[in-house]
Amino acid sequence: MTNFYDANLVLIQSTFVGLLMALSIQVPLRMGVFSFSGIGCYGVAAYGAAILTIRYETDPLVTILLSALVCGVLNLLLGMMVNRLGGLYLGMATVAFDMIVSVVATNGGDLTGGPTGLFGAITDITMTQVVVICGVVVVALALTERGRLGRRVDTVREDPELAAAMGIRVRDYRLASFVVSGVLGGAAGAVNSLLRSTVSPTDIGFSLVVLALTMIIIGGARSWLGALIGAVIFTWLPSVLEVVGQWQTIIYGVIVALAAVYVPRGLVGLATDGWRRLRRRQPADTVAVADDTTPDRELAALENLAQDTSMGRTS
Numbered sequence: 001m002t003n004f005y006d007a008n009l010v011l012i013q014s015t016f017v018g019l020l021m022a023l024s025i026q027v028p029l030r031m032g033v034f035s036f037s038g039i040g041c042y043g044v045a046a047y048g049a050a051i052l053t054i055r056y057e058t059d060p061l062v063t064i065l066l067s068a069l070v071c072g073v074l075n076l077l078l079g080m081m082v083n084r085l086g087g088l089y090l091g092m093a094t095v096a097f098d099m100i101v102s103v104v105a106t107n108g109g110d111l112t113g114g115p116t117g118l119f120g121a122i123t124d125i126t127m128t129q130v131v132v133i134c135g136v137v138v139v140a141l142a143l144t145e146r147g148r149l150g151r152r153v154d155t156v157r158e159d160p161e162l163a164a165a166m167g168i169r170v171r172d173y174r175l176a177s178f179v180v181s182g183v184l185g186g187a188a189g190a191v192n193s194l195l196r197s198t199v200s201p202t203d204i205g206f207s208l209v210v211l212a213l214t215m216i217i218i219g220g221a222r223s224w225l226g227a228l229i230g231a232v233i234f235t236w237l238p239s240v241l242e243v244v245g246q247w248q249t250i251i252y253g254v255i256v257a258l259a260a261v262y263v264p265r266g267l268v269g270l271a272t273d274g275w276r277r278l279r280r281r282q283p284a285d286t287v288a289v290a291d292d293t294t295p296d297r298e299l300a301a302l303e304n305l306a307q308d309t310s311m312g313r314t315s
Helices: 003-008 008-030 036-056 058-080 087-106 128-143 147-158 160-165 170-196 204-217 222-263 266-280 283-314
Strands: none
Touching: 003 008, 008 058, 008 087, 008 128, 008 170, 008 222, 036 058, 036 087, 036 204, 058 087, 058 128, 058 170, 058 283, 087 147, 087 204, 128 170, 128 222, 147 160, 147 170, 160 170, 204 222, 204 266, 222 266
């Protein structure tokens, strides 16, 4: 086990970074916000963390925290600027932000190291610290998928007009998704720079948008678990496909295309559908009991959402 860990340490580290990066896009999509600005924050934090470490020798955890907070504020300001946009127009605006970050990094002179980037961001960050950071993030996001907050997020995504009519502040939720996206993207970029001790323009940019989006589409866009599954698959898949040589890119593309066509809800959605089909195969009397109680459960869910909304108005 130890030999496997030592031999694949870089891939293991990249998996955790990929998880944070994928979540920076998955969180806005859960709110119905088509934003990729988390990748731009990834680039800002990657360079910011390298500069803080090389020039000021800051503690790695302090560096990650500062980078995440600054990116959260930056993405909030961006969200306030583009909040009126939606769909493809919002996606294009956030991609433009990502490209601007890449251009600034390439032409930043001594501050960013220009086309060659920055080297020597050496710290004592450990895998334990990285795992703890990712664990805290996953637990926090898992809580937002349940209960009162989870129901509100689902309503904002599925029917913003209905959510607004019921007293849910849709704009606040959208802006909150920008903040969380910036924090997660910033944490991912800072962690990656400190683990690699270097950053260059080739490490950021539009290719990361494609990678992160592929992770959550294949894994599942409505749960942190989908982002984790996608991060594991697309971090380790290139190394697995090395045996096919020059056919690697083609096979990679075919796998992605087939998964997008035949598993549109991702692997998490596929597993959920399989579980539901399995439950339908229960004995007839069990199914009948379940069918009799289904309207009651739906009515209770609607009553809970209405209660949450009324509590939101009074608060």
